[in-house]
Amino acid sequence: MSDNVSAFGAHVAFFESHESEVRSYCRRLPALLKSANGAVIIDDKGRSYVDFMSACGALNYGHNHPRLKAAALNYIQQDGIAASLDFHTIAKYRFLNGLYDQILTPRKLDYKVQFPGPTGANCVEAAMKLARKATGRETVVAFTNAFHGVSLGALSATASSAVRKSARGSLNGVVRLPYDGYHGAGLDDLLRFRAMAKDLSGGIDPPAAFVVETVQGEGGLNVASEGWLAALADVAKDLGALLIVDDVQAGCGRTGTFFSFERAGIVPDLVCLAKSISGYGFPMSLLLVKPEFDVWSPGEHNGTFRGNSLAFVTAHAAIELWDGGFEKAIEDRSALLEDWCHSLQEEFADQLKSKGLGMMRGLEFVTPDHAIAAADLAAQSRIVIECCGPRDEVLKIMAPINIDLDLFRATLARLADIVRTVLKPRQSYIQRLQRNEAGLDSHDDRGYPISRSQFPHRVADMKFDGLLRN
Numbered sequence: 425m426s427d428n429v430s431a432f433g434a435h436v437a438f439f440e441s442h443e444s445e446v447r448s449y450c451r452r453l454p455a456l457l458k459s460a461n462g463a464v465i466i467d468d469k470g471r472s473y474v475d476f477m478s479a480c481g482a483l484n485y486g487h488n489h490p491r492l493k494a495a496a497l498n499y500i501q502q503d504g505i506a507a508s509l510d511f512h513t514i515a516k517y518r519f520l521n522g523l524y525d526q527i528l529t530p531r532k533l534d535y536k537v538q539f540p541g542p543t544g545a546n547c548v549e550a551a552m553k554l555a556r557k558a559t560g561r562e563t564v565v566a567f568t569n570a571f572h573g574v575s576l577g578a579l580s581a582t583a584s585s586a587v588r589k590s591a592r593g594s595l596n597g598v599v600r601l602p603y604d605g606y607h608g609a610g611l612d613d614l615l616r617f618r619a620m621a622k623d624l625s626g627g628i629d630p631p632a633a634f635v636v637e638t639v640q641g642e643g644g645l646n647v648a649s650e651g652w653l654a655a656l657a658d659v660a661k662d663l664g665a666l667l668i669v670d671d672v673q674a675g676c677g678r679t680g681t682f683f684s685f686e687r688a689g690i691v692p693d694l695v696c697l698a699k700s701i702s703g704y705g706f707p708m709s710l711l712l713v714k715p716e717f718d719v720w721s722p723g724e725h726n727g728t729f730r731g732n733s734l735a736f737v738t739a740h741a742a743i744e745l746w747d748g749g750f751e752k753a754i755e756d757r758s759a760l761l762e763d764w765c766h767s768l769q770e771e772f773a774d775q776l777k778s779k780g781l782g783m784m785r786g787l788e789f790v791t792p793d794h795a796i797a798a799a800d801l802a803a804q805s806r807i808v809i810e811c812c813g814p815r816d817e818v819l820k821i822m823a824p825i826n827i828d829l830d831l832f833r834a835t836l837a838r839l840a841d842i843v844r845t846v847l848k849p850r851q852s853y854i855q856r857l858q859r860n861e862a863g864l865d866s867h868d869d870r871g872y873p874i875s876r877s878q879f880p881h882r883v884a885d886m887k888f889d890g891l892l893r894n
């Protein structure tokens with residue numbers, strides 16, 4: 425019997441033999457998950473886990489937010505329309521009204537709303553197709569370390585070789601530019617590209633669009649500066665190309681404001697939202713389109729699941745949370761997280777760097793194996809967390825943006841201890857063990873280790889197993 429079967433239960437073997445090898449996150453957390461509330465997940469054995477992943481940014485408001493749950497239950501109770509074709513439903517009507525009243529109009533944003541298929545990737549594909557149609561051009565400019573999804577069109581804009589190789593074919597129509605800060609890149613690179621695209625002998629066809637994340641979530645929590653984003657918007661305009669902001673991960677409050685681009689004072693031509701737009705984890709995406717670029721023919725980007733009514737209901741309730749005081753709540757939690765990252769960076773100046781913005785922050789480890797080892801120990805301590813960046817070198821903290829402050833503080837303290845355990849000479853850890861402080865904390869249940877071999881990311885090289893399991 426494998427470690428995971430004995431620790432987590434027979435379901436592990438069942439899933440292994442019945443579900444495809446493409447399984448991913450469940451390899452990191454093999455428990456049979458039963459219920460969840462806020463930032464706490466409970467498994468079938470009653471063990472609790474603190475969620476520092478928020479379903480990869482799809483649960484910014486936490487699990488089963490009571491106001492969203494009440495709205496969903498009420499809608500089902502009343503036999504609300506559940507199908508997802510793009511009929512005029514009351515659920516969609518209310519959501520759109522709320523989106524305009526609560527989010528778009530106060531920000532003076534003039535967009536029409538398109539509902540693509542419910543994934544982020546489908547939304548990015550819709551944006552790329554629409555930009556191509558609106559401009560009559562083909563090339564889309566995307567950036568180093570970008571992540572835009574794994575379906576073929578979106579994958580062409582994604583930079584990660586680990587996922588690009590899955591295409592086993594050409595990923596055409598995308599030109600790659602260095603993101604702000606990539607090996608020292610900055611404004612000059614944008615301006616040089618603009619000069620080349622304008623030069624009759626520059627050898628570059630003018631692009632249809634630039635697609636950008638203002639903070640790269642999967643690519644390593646890289647933050648584009650406000651100046652660079654503003655310059656990008658100018659360059660796009662100057663070249664007659666559309667600016668697409670992919671706010672699938674950084675949007676819905678994750679960086680502190682509803683849209684991640686607000687800090688730069690730019691108004692993108694197209695904005696992709698997915699993940700947390702429904703607020704409840706229900707699949708839903710939307711594309712904001714400047715009216716002049718809404719050149720679709722009816723049904724041209726069609727699909728059966730473009731109007732998830734239940735998602736509209738919870739999305740409407742989620743948007744109502746933004747009615748006063750919510751940004752302050754995110755700010756308080758962001759400040760706590762920022763201090764935490766900075767103080768660890770100070771403590772381990774030669775080994776760590778604080779990265780990210782708002783409630784999408786983390787620690788970049790000089791040695792990627794250390795990041796993986798920290799994530800591994802965190803998992804054993806029942807903190808649900810993942811690494812990001814091209815070499816999984818960044819420990820990424822994506823707690824719900826409204827996480828209970830005491831729980832946040834306490835879990836960050838536990839995580840700091842874990843980081844110290846990884847980075848301090850092993851001797852100090854052994855001394856702690858000898859002083860009988862072996863457990864990292866009350867959550868460090870060493871009876872239920874999560875085996876490193878279950879992680880889809882690279883496996884840490886550190887020999888902690890003996891220490892932890894003795």
Ligand code: PMP
Nearest residue numbers: 543544545571572573641672673
């Ligand atoms: N864009 C960004 C910025 C993302 O982070 C992701 C998902 N991690 C996607 C697009 C793709 O979204 P989905 O997984 O829903 O297709």
